[in-house]
Each structure stands twice: as C-alpha cells, then as structure tokens.
Amino acid sequence: MVKKNACIFISGEGSNFKNLLKRSRDYNFPISIKLIISNNPNAKGIIFARRYSIPYLIINTYLNNFENTILNNLNKYKINIICLAGYMKIISKNFLRSFKKRVVNIHPSLLPKFKGLNTFKRILKEGETKTGCTVHFVDETLDGGKIITQKSFYITSGFNELDLKKKTQMLEYVAYPEAIIKIFRFNY
Numbered sequence: 001m002v003k004k005n006a007c008i009f010i011s012g013e014g015s016n017f018k019n020l021l022k023r024s025r026d027y028n029f030p031i032s033i034k035l036i037i038s039n040n041p042n043a044k045g046i047i048f049a050r051r052y053s054i055p056y057l058i059i060n061t062y063l064n065n066f067e068n069t070i071l072n073n074l075n076k077y078k079i080n081i082i083c084l085a086g087y088m089k090i091i092s093k094n095f096l097r098s099f100k101k102r103v104v105n106i107h108p109s110l111l112p113k114f115k116g117l118n119t120f121k122r123i124l125k126e127g128e129t130k131t132g133c134t135v136h137f138v139d140e141t142l143d144g145g146k147i148i149t150q151k152s153f154y155i156t157s158g159f160n161e162l163d164l165k166k167k168t169q170m171l172e173y174v175a176y177p178e179a180i181i182k183i184f185r186f187n188y
C-alpha cells in the first residue's frame with residue numbers, strides 16, 4: 001500500500017502523535033509520519049520523535065516568516081496531510097491557502113459545542129451530561145470545519161476535569177486513526 005505522508009503538529013504531551021505513530025506501523029494504515037512540527041521546544045512529544053528517529057522541527061512563532069519555514073519543510077518532506085494534535089497555535093488563512101492539502105484537528109468536545117480553550121472546565125460548568133471528542137477538517141474558522149468523526153460518552157456524577165480529560169483522550173486514540181482511515185480509504 002502506498003502511504004500518504006503526514007506531518008503532525010504538536011505543542012505538548014504528544015500522546016495523540018504517539019498513538020498515530022503506533023497505528024501507522026500497520027501495513028494497512030493509510031499514513032506514514034514523516035515530520036513533527038512543534039512550536040514548543042520543551043514539548044514531550046519531541047523526545048518521542050527523537051527516540052523513533054522521526055525528523056522534527058521546532059519553530060519560533062514569533063519570527064515573521066515562520067509559516068514559510070513550515071511550508072518549505074512540508075514541501076521538502078512531500079507532506080500530503082497535516083494532523084494537528086494538541087497544537088496550541090491558530091493556523092492562519094494564508095497558511096491554509098498556501099498548503100492547499102488536508103489539515104485536520106482533534107478537539108476535546110462534541111463540536112460545535114465548546115469550541116476553543118478550557119473545554120473540560122466549561123463542560124462541567126454547563127452541567128453537560130454527555131461529551132466526547134471530534135476530528136474535523138481545519139478551515140478558516142475556529143474549530144469550525146467539517147466534522148469527520150465524533151466519539152462520545154456520558155458524564156456521571158462526581159466527574160472532575162481530570163476524569164473528563166482521561167476519558168476523552170481514550171476516545172481520541174480511537175477517533176483520530178478512524179478519521180484518517182475515513183479520509184484516505186473512503187475519500188471523505
């Protein structure tokens with residue numbers, strides 16, 4: 001199977017990256033991870049990239065031309081898809097227009113509910129009874145592109161933010177690979 005080249009953007013832990021890397025070793029999984037981009041030099045995911053000899057690039061988003069640096073590297077590694085996984089920077093309109101290929105993101109809520117940051121805190125505050133995660137295409141709106149996959153669970157009484165995070169992330173590890181399969185195998 002000819003795999004598509006993926007670049008994963010991270011800012012922190014990188015657990016979704018690790019999970020995708022594990023899945024990408026399956027012969028039938030449609031992507032191969034060729035590059036990691038992080039805006040945070042201390043992202044734990046970088047340690048993982050190093051351990052598995054995956055090229056990585058740490059970018060300084062305070063430099064004017066940082067998006068050009070990213071685009072040049074995406075070209076160099078012939079990247080077909082960007083997977084945002086805990087990347088804490090907004091992708092600019094210009095960047096999306098220049099890259100022209102798929103950009104997907106994973107968000108820890110059932111979009112369109114709870115776009116943006118501090119998701120778990122807001123979910124608890126609103127007294128939601130159900131939550132989950134969403135994988136969606138990235139467009140020029142915040143957490144607003146077409147939804148590819150969602151996974152949900154019921155919130156039982158006594159759940160705190162950490163419980164929500166753990167349960168949501170367990171579902172993310174199923175949802176992200178599933179979304180990628182949907183995109184490349186079923187032309188979503």
Ligand code: GRF
Nearest residue numbers: 013014015016086106107108
């Ligand atoms: C995930 O929960 C994802 O939904 C959100 O950021 C978190 C990243 O976690 N966008 P990790 O870095 O993949 O562990």
